[in-house]
Amino acid sequence: MATTTSTPENTSVPPTNIQMVDLKAQYTAMQEEVDQAILDVVRSGAFINGPAVKQFQAGLEDFLGVQHVIPCANGTDALQIALMALGLEPGDEVIVPAFTYVASAEIIALLRLSPVMVDVDPRTFNIRAEDIEAAITPRTKAIIPVHMFGQSCDMEPIIALANEHSLHIVEDNAQSIGAVYTFSDGRRVRTGAIGDIGCTSFYPSKNLGAYGDGGAINTNSKELADELRKVANHGQSRRYYHDVVGCNSRLDSIQAAVLNCKLPRLEGYCDRRRQAADYYDAHLQGLEGLLTPARQENSTHVFHQYTLRIDGGRRDALQEHLKAAGIPSMIYYPVPLYDQEAFRGTAANDIDFLPVTDLLCKEVISLPMHSEFDEATLAYIVDKVRSFF
Ligand SMILES: *Cc1c(COP(=O)(O)O)cnc(C)c1O
Numbered sequence: 283m284a285t286t287t288s289t290p291e292n293t294s295v296p297p298t299n300i301q302m303v304d305l306k307a308q309y310t311a312m313q314e315e316v317d318q319a320i321l322d323v324v325r326s327g328a329f330i331n332g333p334a335v336k337q338f339q340a341g342l343e344d345f346l347g348v349q350h351v352i353p354c355a356n357g358t359d360a361l362q363i364a365l366m367a368l369g370l371e372p373g374d375e376v377i378v379p380a381f382t383y384v385a386s387a388e389i390i391a392l393l394r395l396s397p398v399m400v401d402v403d404p405r406t407f408n409i410r411a412e413d414i415e416a417a418i419t420p421r422t423k424a425i426i427p428v429h430m431f432g433q434s435c436d437m438e439p440i441i442a443l444a445n446e447h448s449l450h451i452v453e454d455n456a457q458s459i460g461a462v463y464t465f466s467d468g469r470r471v472r473t474g475a476i477g478d479i480g481c482t483s484f485y486p487s488k489n490l491g492a493y494g495d496g497g498a499i500n501t502n503s504k505e506l507a508d509e510l511r512k513v514a515n516h517g518q519s520r521r522y523y524h525d526v527v528g529c530n531s532r533l534d535s536i537q538a539a540v541l542n543c544k545l546p547r548l549e550g551y552c553d554r555r556r557q558a559a560d561y562y563d564a565h566l567q568g569l570e571g572l573l574t575p576a577r578q579e580n581s582t583h584v585f586h587q588y589t590l591r592i593d594g595g596r597r598d599a600l601q602e603h604l605k606a607a608g609i610p611s612m613i614y615y616p617v618p619l620y621d622q623e624a625f626r627g628t629a630a631n632d633i634d635f636l637p638v639t640d641l642l643c644k645e646v647i648s649l650p651m652h653s654e655f656d657e658a659t660l661a662y663i664v665d666k667v668r669s670f671f
Contacts, residue, residue, distance in 0.1 A: 297659040300650055302610050303487045307654035308551075312543055319539040332535035334542060341545050342498060346475045350507035352499045353533035354514050357456040357483020360497040362389040363531060364452045364479040365424070367509040370395055374423040379409040380619045381639040382428045386454045387619050390426075391628045398422070399620050401636040405576035407431055407589065407646075411439035418443070424450040427477070429458035431589055431614075431648075432489070432555070434473045434581035437463055441476070451477030457586040459490050460552045464580045473581075474500055479510070484533075484541060489555070489586050490548050492537040554653040555585040558660060562588055562649060565664035569671045571596065587614055591645040600670050601647055607666040612648045 309316065323334055335353055342351045354360050365376070372394040378387045380399035390397040400413040407430040414425055425444060427435040444451050455474035459482050464470050474480030482488075484496030499510050512519050517528030533541075544551075563574050573591040577583050592600050597613075604611050618639045619625055649663060 296608055297656075297662050298608075300609050300659055300663070301652070302612060302648075302650050303652045304654040305486060305491070305652075308652070311654075312547070316540060316543050319543055320536055323535045323539045326535075329535050330532060332538070334535045334538040335533055338533070338538040338541050338545070339498075341542065342500070345545060345548070346472050346480070346500055348475045348480070348500045349502045349504070350500060350510075352507065352510045352514060353538065354497045354499060354531040355533065356495040356531075357454075357481060357485060357488075357497040358385040358389060359514075359529070359531040360481035360483070360499045361385060361426070361452065361454060362392065363510055363513050363529065364481055364499055365389060365393055365395065366513045366528070367479070367506060368424060368450050368452075370423050373421065375419060375421045376424045376426060377414050377417050377422060378426045378619075379428050379430075379639075380633075380636050381407060381615065381642055382430065382454070382619065383456070383615065384619065384622065384624075385456070386426055386428050387625065391625065395423075396421070397619075397625065397628060399618075399625075399633060399636070401638045402430070402642070404591075404638045404642065405573075406433065406578050407575075407642065408433070408435040408578075409440075410436065411443055414440060415443055418447055418449075422447065422449060424452055426452050426454055428454040428456075429461060429473045431575070432458050432461060432584040432586040433578050434458060434461050434463035434476070436578065436580065437476045438465055438580075444477075450479070453477045453480045455480050456483035456485075456488060458584055459488070460548055460582075460584040462582045475502070478503065479506060484537065489551060489584055490541065490544055493540045494534075494537055496533045496537045496541065497531075498533070551653040552584040554655070555651060556583065558651060558655050559583070559585045559588050561657070561660045562664060565661075566590070566667060569668065572667075572671065585651055587612075587648040588651040589614065589646050589648045591642070592647060593645060595644070596670075597645055597647050600667070603670045604663075604666055607662075609663055609666055610650060613646060614648050615646075616643055618643055 375396045376390045387397045458473045461473045480500045484492040513528040514531045517524045517526040571593045
């Protein structure tokens with residue numbers, strides 16, 4: 283973060299063009315390297331499964347500390363391929379939080395499996411073992427813990443439940459790549475590398491974003507890796523011999539080239555997001571009715587989003603107040619998944635209300651968060667948030 287000396291009191295000139303995510307500034311800082319990497323792919327003609335893809339696969343295996351990474355076309359595909367590779371039967375139940383992006387549950391219903399939606403922790407926004415346990419039935423086959431907004435779910439008790447009931451764990455790590463979970467024995471493992479299969483997204487605004495769509499699946503199991511690779515490649519293990527009905531999902535070489543430039547910088551990006559979050563935390567205390575995001579003890583936080591809770595029905599008014607000051611904000615997420623038209627009748631547990639999810643959808647608001655802030659911008663944002671209260 284640049285160290286311009288500006289305080290919340292000294293912000294008469296508003297910074298211009300404040301964005302939720304500043305991809306342009308991030309690009310500018312590595313322009314020559316990225317331009318060259320893209321040009322190399324174009325000149326090589328190796329657009330599909332070229333050397334850049336293999337390099338990225340190896341780099342991500344190393345970063346996550348896993349045996350197998352299978353790059354694919356996007357994060358939604360990653361989740362779908364993961365569930366397809368587990369050989370589930372129509373009607374099998376998969377437990378998923380009701381407070382998440384639609385993709386986490388969409389792929390369950392798409393495969394004619396039954397999404398079972400459960401509530402989340404009001405402070406970390408993450409799914410908890412106790413909520414999962416209450417939802418387990420003899421038809422339950424898998425759990426999709428979603429590591430929300432940049433920190434890990436508390437995985438140790440979730441793993442214990444999965445072992446006890448023979449359930450698969452597919453982590454939705456689209457928002458939290460780079461976060462580290464610490465087990466009670468001191469073992470530190472990256473999110474995505476904790477369960478049977480991890481899935482992530484390289485959508486441009488994610489912490490590790492491509493310049494288009496991209497995704498990856500990872501596992502430590504050789505058998506699962508073979509199955510995942512097969513499903514992602516038209517169900518074939520040998521060319522033109524199709525063992526199962528699969529799909530076509532690839533990370534293209536140009537996106538891999540961009541990701542190869544960004545992966546070595548990911549830790550730095552996460553540090554700068556944390557610094558911005560520290561600044562928000564320090565300057566947004568003591569406001570009646572505003573809760574800053576909780577940090578879980580056994581997980582680092584990579585702040586994909588910096589999400590406040592605003593009580594008393596004032597969230598939308600705060601958003602308007604910020605908008606008038608030229609500050610964008612987002613509501614992740616405004617509607618519980620069980621209230622979405624698409625899921626009517628598909629949820630196995632047929633819920634119509636989960637109190638925490640319902641409350642969060644009314645109270646959450648995410649402030650601008652990225653790796654390229656200067657302090658004057660952060661000072662301006664906290665000043666405008668404070669002036670609302
Ligand atoms: C972004 C996201 C996805 C989907 O990723 P795409 O690459 O957009 O398909 C899935 N789950 C969560 C929680 C996400 O935030």
